[in-house]
Amino acid sequence: MNCEEINLWLDTLLAEIEEIEVTRKSERRVRVDVPASSLPALLELLKGKASYVHLSAISCVDWPDDEEFELVYHCWSYEAKSLLSAHTRIPRNSAQEFAHYVSVYDIYKPAAFFERDIYEMYGIYFESSPYMEKFILTEWNGPPPMRKDFDAEQYVNDTFNWADYHPQWLQELEEDGGGIAVRPEDIRL
Amino acid sequence: MKKIKYEDIGSILNPLKNLQFFARKPVTEPLGPRPAAEIYRGFHLNDMEKCIGCSTCQKICDNAAITMVKVPHLKNDPVNGIRNLRPAIDYGRCCWCALCVDICPVGAIELSREYVHTCNGDEVDSYFMLPQEKGMHGTVEEKGWTKTETNDLLDRHRQKMGEMAPEERVDNFDEIVDGFTPEQAVLEASRCVQCGMCHDSCPTHMHAPEYIRAIWKGNVEEAVEWMYETNPFSHVCGRVCTHRCETACSLNQTGLPQGSEPIAIRWLKRYAMDAVPHERIKEIAASKKSATRTGKKIAIIGAGPAGLTAAFDLIKQGHEVQVFEALAKAGGMTRYGIPYYRLPDDILERDVDVILSMGVKIQYNTRIGKDIAMEQLHKDYDAVILAIGLQSGRSTRIPGSDHKDVHSAVELLRKIGSVRDDIKAEKDPGFEIPRSAVVIGGGNVAMDIGRSLARYQKQQYGEVNMTITAIDAMENFPADDVEIKESLEEGITIIPSRGPQEVMLENGRVKGLRTWKVISVFDDDGRFAPQYDESDEQLFEAEMVIEAIGQMAETDLLGEELTEQLEWQRGRIKVTEDGATSVDWLWSAGDCVNGPDVVHAVADGHRVAESINEALSVER
Amino acid sequence: MSKIGNIPVNAQAGKKRTNPLAGVFDELVQFCQSRSMFMLHYCTGCGAIELPPAMTSRFDMERLGIQPMVTPRQADILLVTGYVSVKTLKRVILTYEQMQSPKYVIGICSCTVNGGMYWQSYATAKVLNEYLPVDVYIAGCMPRPEAVIEGMRRLMRNIEEGKGHAWKDYFQRYDYYLGNQQHLFGDDWQTPTDIIGEARHYGLETEQTYGEHTRILEQHQQPLEPHKMRIKF
């Protein structure tokens, strides 16, 4: 299957799945916007019929203003040599309760790793994913840290102390009326 | 590439091959640190003399490792773009990425090739270090990663603004520069490193970093809000300010091979003011007006920048303000001193209109001392501000300078300015245009009159015959570089280092100016005492000689009694820092106190208004 | 009699050595110690990548008598190579407590001093000194092998001169260190090592060994039971 055939195939896909939008960004990059309900079917088709056997990654983007999470499934076809990014959006819940979505583990095995990652970092629960448990953050009790509403800098300042320096030269400057003028935290851009 | 056959077990003697390794050179390095590579990123160095304390390194540091420390014994002169802050590095944070080196506007901070630092557990203070020329342990000889043209991260060059070609502009008074387009403005604003030197050096401390950032974000209204915090003459200053901010700007550097131009702060201000609709500016200005009225009345003499700024501030604070202006229109020197090609009237009109819309009342054509006496003002008002500016030019007092064809520049400029009050036509300034003229002086006023007359000459005679000569050497001319450049482009001859000796007369008409070459302007103590080379004499032939060597105030309006009461200092009214004179109801502001400059006048206006407000509040 | 873990220890508190040759032996012991250091490098962070060069042929730490050691029980030096995530810090503390005294900690890289690059990170501990007493710091991000060796040599000098005593501080001010650990890990934090017992054993108890944090620890501390494991033959 080469690129042209893929294009043709994507055109036919338009007919099969509703509300799908295909944008070709470059020769080897295709962006597909698809509603959450149709995504598993799309991936199924991609893997089964269009040789997109390699799930490169699943990325999650938090859009708190839209009250949505964006999930991006990057699939690669070894034959068509083309990368297809399927974008979908799911409703975002508060940090206390999980957002829910379906797992694509039964289509792509590597999904398990990424889904667990998103589960930890964003608090999205993937139904029927095999490892919905903590992995990297086993000893973390806070909210899912990658959510935009978690202010890491604030948390760090509340939790940790900083080294307290009093070198000789600074003391001498302070005696002369100088000393620390602008701390780095005062001017964070 | 050799393919591997791993079925080949080889001989039983194979291990003996390894004997060859005894003959090979060992790879082990001697104990002790090796010299690092030429561009190694080791501990920091900082040239304390070169560093200007702009704290740009602090802003780029991704690890918040840089703290700015005040070093009291160093020079602190924000007006010339130098602060006594120096970066101190926290090696408990630093990652040696050298972004601080790459972004440093002056190339002061650099990295050395030194990389070993160890300390005992209780000596962790040594991780916090004020880098100097000799590095962390005072032993560094060699620099590592330094700034070059390639790794410089700053955009050193201004956006090129469209302007009229010299041939197009020399016969008319149209504004020369076009102003920034929105795209250019954003790009220009994005060059700013937010050091705040401009804020510190500005006489009225305009919030330049903030409004530049606002322009960069595309929010011109926010920019205008920031401007109106400190400057009601933003339209005027956006065009004709002496822009000390740009002199102080961290990016205004000369020692770099790639060159470095300051941010065009003045043009950005102009862009933002032009981009916001006039009615919106009025709303912004009015939004700060106090709702309460104090019932106090203040008279201001002179509707120039100082007087109107004070009026603007006082009316904001709820006082009642009455301005008296001797001439027919408001603006003072900005109207009657600055030529139209630099500051169009309608622009000035907008600034004045904003101030008027706040409720300031101006009585035109009223000369204090003649139409109303000072005593009358004292009686009718709670406070009086004297903001009369510098109306008359100084004279060189050389022989022949009392001739009728020897003019002072301000007087001529006022005539040119007054013409525009009545008729739009620019052809007739109300005096005879000389076919050739020579201007004495190297300041902006000299350039203004020179260029204005050059335009008339071009209009009337088709050619420019104008010479500007001054006692200073070219590099020491007080005028802006761009003024000099544009003057030269317009065909004006500029001859530096000439001391005027005599206005030559012939048959009762001016024939020219006799000058000597200047050897030195100041003596060893820095006093003005020019030395001439008398053998190098030169005569500039001209029909008119114009003196533009400085201005002074006409203070006869005060009346004898008041003049007696006031304390004087070198011919000027002595005032405190706040502009209060020795008479408790009289304040003085603007050029007549602080020398000729719009933005200083604005700053003065603020100070005086502040002082009056305080004084009146105490009374209440 | 006190207990270290489950092992009863005979500690004669208050009894000082009176051997007149003790000082001479101490110097000899220090000299030997400084020339035979076994290093446990916990690859907590990026700094670990410069240790293989430092240990192998090119920079050859072994000529100084420094060798890697795989188990904390037999190691003298704990090398903390870079940032310590909170999850790792627990293991670092466990490892440290399992090491036998005298033991030394070397903090490598910026991150062990003041958070380094990861000062904004919610997952890393910032100042190692708060959780463990550190003997020597080596600056760099990361320090080159030469710098690592210089740090080692500083530690050698310290040991030889009898200066490296930060490990005693852990016993003497246990409450402070425990408090910081509890602040980060929660009040139910407990390690299998009985530090107070050891402090008593070494005669290093001070007033600051105990405090509010050790009281919290006592409330929930349980002795460890060895698990029964059947081995099939």
Add this chain to the structure above:
Amino acid sequence: MRPENYQLVALPNSDEYELFIGPNHPGIEGNYAFKLKLDGDRVISGKADAGYLHRGFEKLMEGRLWIQNLAIVPRICVPDPVPMEVVYSLTVEDIEKMEVPLRGQWIRVMQLELSRIASHLFTFGGHAATTGMYTPSYWGVADRDLALDLFEELTGGRVYHIYNIPGGVRRDIPNGFLDRLSDYLDYLETRQNDYDNLLFTNQVFVKRARNVGVINQEQALEWGVTGPNLRATGLAFDVRRDDPYLIYNELDFEIPTQTAGDCLARILVRRDELFQSVRILRQIIKHLPSVKGPVRAPIPNPLAWNVSMGESYCRVESSKGELAYYTVSDGGPKPYRVHVRGASSMHAVQVLENMAVGQRIEDIAQIMFSLDACPPEVDR
């Protein structure tokens, strides 16, 4: 709270037991742990335990300016940091539609290949050490160090180069650098025989590594194996050739493959790849002097750089496999989201867990090293 893993857990009423390897264990690459369920020496199941190196990179990057992130990206994979810098720069350039000057691209490829050599040399050593052979690790590290010397000369940093920048590279190459690079390549080629004798044809090693940790092509594709590990199963796939970036399509190189899919096949693929990199570098040495021009495109003031709105998924072939960044910009001065797809995020977790089953306990370390798993890529 006790860390759960400081003691052996015996399972009641069975001969099976659980064993923790790591996080501080000589047989584990980096700060990483592996929980094994064992029956005697045989692994019944394995479970990775990551997060010891977690720093929240993606969160950190959202809090820093576009250019500040350059300093932290190489930290994600310490042995092979250059691809991290390059792929991050590529995403930014892709979003900004920036064109990297040709010379900058050549220099980038030069670094990438040199970094690949350094990383592979390191892996040989580590892999050999897990089989009890320490000499290759001494050699590998020492030879890698010579590459680091070159990096130091080129970029000013030994391990973290921070040399790539959106738009190109920060400085031009120093005078005479290419000669020294050429000398190094000559040296590596003379070492080829030594390495072959010592490791690749050494029957002790070959017998130890053969048929251990076998994965076939079908499984590899199913589990998302990439890079040399995939090529060791016979699929000649390389991002450099099949999804080319920079100037790789102008270079002439082969994609070495093996078919066995075991530990030996994987290390042999790396060996061949190393010498392919030498071949690429030779071409670069020949061509680079004739590529004139600037090394980087001008970028706006980094303190006020709003990268235009957009998203980009770029990937490169790192020494460990397919490395990709997904970068989203909302038009602000900082990235809105950066997702790092670490090259070994599959290998170190799911693939290793699957491959461990049925293996003997002493092979686990070897399998992990042969996959060239890099734990910080998993944890980020």
